[in-house]
Amino acid sequence: MKMTDRMTKEERHRCMAAIKGRDTRPEMTVRKYLFSRGLRYRVNVKKLPGSPDIVLRKYGVVVFVDGCFWHGHKDCKLYRLPLTNVEFWKGKVAKNTARDYVNNVDLELEGWRVIRIWECEIKTKEQREERLERLYKEIISGSPWKKPRKRRKKKIRYYNDYPEDFNIAAEPDFEE
Numbered sequence: 340m341k342m343t344d345r346m347t348k349e350e351r352h353r354c355m356a357a358i359k360g361r362d363t364r365p366e367m368t369v370r371k372y373l374f375s376r377g378l379r380y381r382v383n384v385k386k387l388p389g390s391p392d393i394v395l396r397k398y399g400v401v402v403f404v405d406g407c408f409w410h411g412h413k414d415c416k417l418y419r420l421p422l423t424n425v426e427f428w429k430g431k432v433a434k435n436t437a438r439d440y441v442n443n444v445d446l447e448l449e450g451w452r453v454i455r456i457w458e459c460e461i462k463t464k465e466q467r468e469e470r471l472e473r474l475y476k477e478i479i480s481g482s483p484w485k486k487p488r489k490r491r492k493k494k495i496r497y498y499n500d501y502p503e504d505f506n507i508a509a510e511p512d513f514e515e
């Protein structure tokens with residue numbers, strides 16, 4: 340199917356941004372803000388699940404800045420399906436949403452705190468100021484990240500390891 344001739348300018352723009360998958364405008368806004376608050380981070384970290392947009396290792400936080408359309412923001416007015424090929428777009432968005440979920444779980448299992456920001460949360464100046472301030476606080480509120488400990492092999496305790504008076508705690512012996 341030819342996608343390009345069916346999309347409005349706005350849709351096409353979102354599409355391109357999603358394909359490039361980086362350096363979208365909302366993402367840059369968030370990055371700049373965090374930088375201005377003195378935080379340092381890495382961006383588009385490919386070796387972590389979902390290639391998080393912003394990674395603050397020191398705080399154990401990953402931040403995603405999600406486009407409302409592509410990530411299927413429920414009840415959001417930026418999530419408007421195009422009038423044509425509705426099923427196609429629905430399927431695409433559903434896939435993205437499912438993948439986001441899996442990535443969240445994988446990241447959390449690795450010990451990361453995952454913060455997702457919707458594009459619509461930082462649309463206007465007032466929203467932006469409020470949301471980004473909240474984001475900053477959320478990031479620095481957490482304890483510094485400790486690398487998850489490798490699971491130690493369970494030490495097998497043999498009977499001989501018990502102290503000699505171990506039997507004291509055993510059932511009383513009634514047959515004197």
Ligand SMILES: [Zn+2]
Pocket residue numbers: 407412415416417418457458459460
């Ligand atoms: Zn939204």
